[in-house]
Amino acid sequence: MRSLVRARAVALSAAALLLPAVAFASGGEGGGNPWFALGMKFVNFGILVGILYFALRKTVPQALQDRRENIRRALEESRKALEAAQAKLREYKDRVAHLEDEIARLRADFEAEGKRQQERILAEADKAAESIRRQAEASAQSEVKRARDQLRAEAAQLAVSLAEEILRKAYGPEDQKKAVAFTVERVEGLH
Structure with a gap:
C-alpha cells in the first residue's frame, strides 16, 4: 500500500516537472520547425519514462512480486481445498458403496445382541x-x-x-x- 502511495507521489512530481517541457514542445510560438517539436516530444517522453523508471523501479517489481506471491498462495490454498474436497468425496463414495454391507453388518450385530439378551x-x-x-x-x-x-x-x-x-x-x-x-x-x- 505504501509503495502505491509513493508511486503516485513520484508520478505527480514528474508530471509537474515535465509540464513546462510539454508546453515548449507543443510549439507555443506559432511557426516553429515541426521536426524540432517532434524531437522535443520524444525527449520529453524519454525524460518522463526515465523519471518513472527511476521512481518506480523498486516499487513496481515489489508490488508485482507481492501480487505473484498472493496469487501463488491463493492457488496453493485452492489446490489443498480441492484435494480435501476430493478426499471427502472419495470417502463418501466409499461409504455409500459399502452402505449395504454396513447395514447388513449392523442388522447381524443387532440380531446377535437380541439373541444374547x-x-x-x-x-x-x-x-x-x-x-x-x-x-x-x-x-x-x-x-x-x-x-x-x-x-x-x-x-x-x-x-x-x-x-x-x-x-x-x-x-x-x-x-x-x-x-x-x-x-x-x-x-x-x-x-
Whole structure:
C-alpha cells in the first residue's frame, strides 16, 4: 500500500516537472520547425519514462512480486481445498458403496445382541423359577413339619387326656393310698 502511495507521489512530481517541457514542445510560438517539436516530444517522453523508471523501479517489481506471491498462495490454498474436497468425496463414495454391507453388518450385530439378551433373560427367568421352586418346597416342607408337630401335640394332648380319663376310672382312692405308701417307702429307702 505504501509503495502505491509513493508511486503516485513520484508520478505527480514528474508530471509537474515535465509540464513546462510539454508546453515548449507543443510549439507555443506559432511557426516553429515541426521536426524540432517532434524531437522535443520524444525527449520529453524519454525524460518522463526515465523519471518513472527511476521512481518506480523498486516499487513496481515489489508490488508485482507481492501480487505473484498472493496469487501463488491463493492457488496453493485452492489446490489443498480441492484435494480435501476430493478426499471427502472419495470417502463418501466409499461409504455409500459399502452402505449395504454396513447395514447388513449392523442388522447381524443387532440380531446377535437380541439373541444374547434373550438368552440372558431366559437364564435369569430359569434362575428365578428355580429359586421360587426351592422357596415353595422349603415352605411346603416347613408347613408339613409344622402340621406334623401340631398333629403330634394334639395327639399327645389327646393321649394324656385319654390316659387321665382311663386312670380316673381305673384308679380309685384305694389305689391312690397304695401308690402314696409305695412312694413313701421308696423315698425312705433312699435315706
